Amino acid sequence: MPVASQIAYVNGDFVSEDQAKISIFDRGFLFGDGIYEVTPVIDGRLVDRAAHMQRLKRSLGEIRLEPPVPIDDIDAIQEDVVRRNSVTEGRVYLQVSRGVAERDFPFPQDPKPSLIMFARQVPFLDTETSRRGIRVKTAPDLRWKRRDIKTVMLLASAMAKQEAIDAGFDDAWMVEDGHVTEGSSNNAYIVENGVVRTRHLSTDILPGCTRRALIALAAESDIVVEERPFSPDEAKAADEAFITSATNLVMPVVGIDDATVGDGTPGPITKRLRELYIMAAKAG
Numbered sequence: 508m509p510v511a512s513q514i515a516y517v518n519g520d521f522v523s524e525d526q527a528k529i530s531i532f533d534r535g536f537l538f539g540d541g542i543y544e545v546t547p548v549i550d551g552r553l554v555d556r557a558a559h560m561q562r563l564k565r566s567l568g569e570i571r572l573e574p575p576v577p578i579d580d581i582d583a584i585q586e587d588v589v590r591r592n593s594v595t596e597g598r599v600y601l602q603v604s605r606g607v608a609e610r611d612f613p614f615p616q617d618p619k620p621s622l623i624m625f626a627r628q629v630p631f632l633d634t635e636t637s638r639r640g641i642r643v644k645t646a647p648d649l650r651w652k653r654r655d656i657k658t659v660m661l662l663a664s665a666m667a668k669q670e671a672i673d674a675g676f677d678d679a680w681m682v683e684d685g686h687v688t689e690g691s692s693n694n695a696y697i698v699e700n701g702v703v704r705t706r707h708l709s710t711d712i713l714p715g716c717t718r719r720a721l722i723a724l725a726a727e728s729d730i731v732v733e734e735r736p737f738s739p740d741e742a743k744a745a746d747e748a749f750i751t752s753a754t755n756l757v758m759p760v761v762g763i764d765d766a767t768v769g770d771g772t773p774g775p776i777t778k779r780l781r782e783l784y785i786m787a788a789k790a791g
């Protein structure tokens with residue numbers, strides 16, 4: 508919901524969120540023709556910002572959309588949005604769409620992309636959920652075949668998450684061809700005999716910025732990460748499981764369907780990786 512006291516960025520202007528408006532003819536609304544990013548904010552600073560800007564650039568390239576302002580400017584505006592909203596711990600969202608055009612499937616000849624941003628203060632470093640862990644429900648992966656692009660077409664993910672919540676779980680782990688692809692809005696991991704496993708990068712999953720940072724941090728701490736798919740059964744029998752995302756950082760998974768993972772509490776490697784990630788983020 509828009510918050511009047513909060514400042515959003517809309518196509519060059521900083522406006523209160525209740526005044527922030529986009530046309531009904533925006534292709535982001537009509538076709539889901541747009542890209543987004545979510546960057547964590549810790550101690551008022553954007554975390555993994557270079558990785559998020561690099562992924563934004565790549566996603567835009569994949570859908571043949573030029574950003575309305577250079578990527579470096581987008582990065583600077585995001586920082587401004589964070590500052591204007593006094594966000595110290597939370598996240599900043601940005602969305603670039605192909606803008607307003609007559610409703611027609613082909614891309615407009617001379618697109619005027621829309622760029623919007625907003626920020627939220629959400630304490631997420633020390634939460635009850637991160638201490639306890641979450642339970643996930645497996646569900647068929649009904650998304651399109653270019654999940655490496657961070658598009659705003661999120662309906663299949665929203666449906667999977669809603670169904671998981673309706674069934675009493677916290678999130679969904681999506682499954683295709685007998686293997687877990689990823690969570691509804693996060694990357695999925697298991698830990699077996701001290702080895703962390705996560706699906707390799709391909710068009711099947713989003714290349715998470717948190718995933719990328721975590722793999723680097725694990726290597727520095729001699730924690731082995733194997734990038735290969737795993738099945739729901741492997742996950743249920745694993746010692747530990749967790750997810751990563753800009754909004755959850757490293758979040759323990761303690762239950763999958765009706766199975767308890769490990770002893771049902773966050774595992775030591777998961778906890779260590781969460782600490783490492785937060786320490787690195789705070790160190791800037």
Ligand SMILES: Cc1ncc(COP(=O)(O)O)c(C=O)c1O
Pocket residue numbers: 545689690691692693694712713714715716717718751752753754
């Ligand atoms: C489908 C999907 N996978 C993975 C991620 C995690 O990416 P990141 O760590 O960059 O937030 C997200 C984040 O929104 C996502 O939507």
